[in-house]
Amino acid sequence: MTSISSRRLRKELSEIQTEGCPTGITLLNADNFETWYFSIEILGESLYQGEVFKLMFRFDSSYPISAPAVQFVVNQESTAPVHPHVYSNGHICASILGTEWSPVLSVSAVCVTLQSMLASCKSKERPVDNDRYVRYAPDNPKKTRFHYDDDTV
Amino acid sequence: MSSDYDYSDDEDAFYDDDEDMISTGSAPSDDDMDMEFADDFKVPQHSPRKAYEIEHESLSQQAVEKLSAADVDHISSIFGVDDSTASLLLRHMNWNKERLIEKYMDNASSVSVAAGVSTPSRASPSVTGPAPIRSSGSRRRTTRQTPVPKAEPWVCPICFDDSQTSFLSLSCDHSFCAGCWTAYITSKIREEGEHAIRCMAEGCALVASDSFIVSTLAKYGEDGDGRTQERFQELLVRHFVGANPHLKYCPYPSCTYTVSCPSASSRSSLTTMVPTVSCGANHKFCFGCSVDSDHRPVICSVAKMWLKKCRDDSETANWIKSNTKECSKCQSTIEKNGGCNHMTCKKCKYEFCWVCMGPWSEHGTAWYSCNRYDEKAGVDARDAQSRSRASLERYLHYYNRWANHEQSAKLSVEMYNKTEKKMEEMQITSSLTWIEVQFMKRAVEEAERCRATLKWTYAMAFYLDKGNEKELFEDNQR
Ligand SMILES: [Zn+2]
Ligand SMILES: [Zn+2]
Numbered sequence: 007m008t009s010i011s012s013r014r015l016r017k018e019l020s021e022i023q024t025e026g027c028p029t030g031i032t033l034l035n036a037d038n039f040e041t042w043y044f045s046i047e048i049l050g051e052s053l054y055q056g057e058v059f060k061l062m063f064r065f066d067s068s069y070p071i072s073a074p075a076v077q078f079v080v081n082q083e084s085t086a087p088v089h090p091h092v093y094s095n096g097h098i099c100a101s102i103l104g105t106e107w108s109p110v111l112s113v114s115a116v117c118v119t120l121q122s123m124l125a126s127c128k129s130k131e132r133p134v135d136n137d138r139y140v141r142y143a144p145d146n147p148k149k150t151r152f153h154y155d156d157d158t159v
Numbered sequence: 160m161s162s163d164y165d166y167s168d169d170e171d172a173f174y175d176d177d178e179d180m181i182s183t184g185s186a187p188s189d190d191d192m193d194m195e196f197a198d199d200f201k202v203p204q205h206s207p208r209k210a211y212e213i214e215h216e217s218l219s220q221q222a223v224e225k226l227s228a229a230d231v232d233h234i235s236s237i238f239g240v241d242d243s244t245a246s247l248l249l250r251h252m253n254w255n256k257e258r259l260i261e262k263y264m265d266n267a268s269s270v271s272v273a274a275g276v277s278t279p280s281r282a283s284p285s286v287t288g289p290a291p292i293r294s295s296g297s298r299r300r301t302t303r304q305t306p307v308p309k310a311e312p313w314v315c316p317i318c319f320d321d322s323q324t325s326f327l328s329l330s331c332d333h334s335f336c337a338g339c340w341t342a343y344i345t346s347k348i349r350e351e352g353e354h355a356i357r358c359m360a361e362g363c364a365l366v367a368s369d370s371f372i373v374s375t376l377a378k379y380g381e382d383g384d385g386r387t388q389e390r391f392q393e394l395l396v397r398h399f400v401g402a403n404p405h406l407k408y409c410p411y412p413s414c415t416y417t418v419s420c421p422s423a424s425s426r427s428s429l430t431t432m433v434p435t436v437s438c439g440a441n442h443k444f445c446f447g448c449s450v451d452s453d454h455r456p457v458i459c460s461v462a463k464m465w466l467k468k469c470r471d472d473s474e475t476a477n478w479i480k481s482n483t484k485e486c487s488k489c490q491s492t493i494e495k496n497g498g499c500n501h502m503t504c505k506k507c508k509y510e511f512c513w514v515c516m517g518p519w520s521e522h523g524t525a526w527y528s529c530n531r532y533d534e535k536a537g538v539d540a541r542d543a544q545s546r547s548r549a550s551l552e553r554y555l556h557y558y559n560r561w562a563n564h565e566q567s568a569k570l571s572v573e574m575y576n577k578t579e580k581k582m583e584e585m586q587i588t589s590s591l592t593w594i595e596v597q598f599m600k601r602a603v604e605e606a607e608r609c610r611a612t613l614k615w616t617y618a619m620a621f622y623l624d625k626g627n628e629k630e631l632f633e634d635n636q637r
């Protein structure tokens with residue numbers, strides 16, 4: 007891994023460790039500079055009250071020039087939130103993780119954005135093309151070119 | 160050979176007969192050869208066209224750059240802005256000069272902001288119109304991007320590398336180190352194929368000008384070969400070509416020619432003709448749908464439909480669906496060859512019902528019929544299955560033939576290369592001249608063209624309705 011990404015991640019990690027995560031977000035695991043896990047819940051009134059989700063960040067040497075690969079973890083213990091922009095395999099259709107990514111954004115900024123995406127959800131539904139997408143989806147959501155129709159949902 | 164983007168009327172010079180050709184004296188090129196034996200062979204350019212051929216012209220990348228530069232010059236002189244700005248404005252309006260001029264005259268600052276040329280605050284305030292910054296979900300935390308007095312030690316907010324000394328910013332003053340800018344520009348161009356490169360600050364809609372990109376790459380770019388810059392120029396040309404219905408980029412990998420074909424630029428023209436064109440490197444493709452071959456006799460929409468059908472694995476999936484199932488215990492694939500529904504997996508000896516996939520033991524005494532599916536749902540399911548099988552067999556009949564020709568076309572590229580070798584040999588070993596041995600090459604080419612046409616007739620047959628015409632058609636095909 008080249009210096010930019012590891013220097014940035016080291017800096018972000020030390021910030022998280024000294025200042026803590028934003029409320030509702032907890033660092034679960036950041037043993038290396040390739041994969042980090044967070045738990046995320048929505049505090050206050052929302053459709054996801056009492057639900058806790060797990061987020062996975064995958065970084066490569068192009069971080070932070072290009073976005074990290076971010077998705078919800080789907081396995082026996084944890085599921086993806088039912089949301090119009092979250093596929094049942096955990097992939098997320100959010101422009102901030104694609105075309106609207108800015109290198110000044112950070113891991114906690116992404117967590118906060120996803121938190122507010124869930125908080126503002128008005129009806130718990132899967133994306134309309136969920137089944138088709140999930141069937142052919144690549145392992146890494148960054149390989150998908152999402153079409154960001156409406157990010158405000 | 161004449162330059163491919165020469166618009167001059169040199170066609171006349173080539174219209175004359177054989178004598179002229181031979182007197183040209185220089186080594187004969189393909190064009191000249193085709194010219195000489197024009198009788199039955201299709202000639203790429205500069206020659207009398209056949210009725211089924213379409214007038215077109217190949218342009219090199221530089222020629223297209225000249226065309227777009229003319230538009231940029233035009234706009235920069237009207238608006239009194241520099242070329243970089245004019246280019247951004249034109250790209251924002253998809254190279255529609257008339258609309259740009261109209262909009263710009265109406266409200267220059269709002270167009271400038273929307274094109275990422277200036278920031279809303281700097282432009283003379285335009286009260287109307289939506290905010291140009293695209294929102295991407297509500298974000299609570301705003302990032303640290305307050306301009307820091309340059310005198311203080313300043314750390315780039317992207318890489319946090321305090322050894323960096325050169326900082327760059329667009330007119331928005333969002334400063335980042337030269338290393339980050341270069342990495343960002345390179346990644347946008349090389350990985351994302353993006354020519355409109357926005358400021359790295361979150362939510363800033365300013366777009367980097369061509370001059371900023373070019374000078375940053377030249378000064379700090381790590382690749383000495385200039386490939387990123389080359390790619391950037393290509394992206395600009397592609398954008399210009401994509402916006403112009405008269406132009407098409409050659410679909411062959413790594414080819415940089417553009418073909419101009421005004422008579423095939425309308426959608427409606429494609430229902431009555433197949434605009435097969437060739438670029439300056441002699442790549443043949445369809446101007447209408449960019450299929451990289453000559454797909455006559457079927458029109459573009461049919462060719463597209465057929466290729467999509469072939470690409471979609473759905474047909475194959477259908478086959479697997481109607482002919483095989485997986486053992487629900489060990490997942491091995493089981494092919495059913497008709498008859499009874501009582502299946503026994505060869506591998507794990509699991510006994511189940513073919514119709515409902517349930518364990519056979521639950522079927523009690525209903526020996527060879529599944530009583531769960533004797534209801535309407537079961538009948539429908541079987542009907543659907545046999546319908547899909549019939550349609551599949553019909554498709555496979557045509558597809559196999561089409562694919563055979565596709566396969567042999569690939570092999571004949573080898574054949575073509577061998578022929579060229581053979582020609583050289585013949586020239587040495589026989590008394591035939593280079594011109595005389597050209598017949599071999601043309602024979603191979605002609606065989607290829609016939610094969611291409613025959614190939615596409617199978618796609619055509621697939622879509623033809625059953626009936627007399629089709630039988631006649633298939634008789635001809637044999
Ligand atoms: Zn930097
Ligand atoms: Zn900016």
Ligand SMILES: [Zn+2]
Nearest residue numbers: 409414438442
């Ligand atoms: Zn070409």
Ligand SMILES: [Zn+2]
Nearest residue numbers: 445447448459
């Ligand atoms: Zn076509």
Ligand SMILES: [Zn+2]
Nearest residue numbers: 486489504507
């Ligand atoms: Zn089995």
Ligand SMILES: [Zn+2]
Nearest residue numbers: 512514515529
């Ligand atoms: Zn059954």
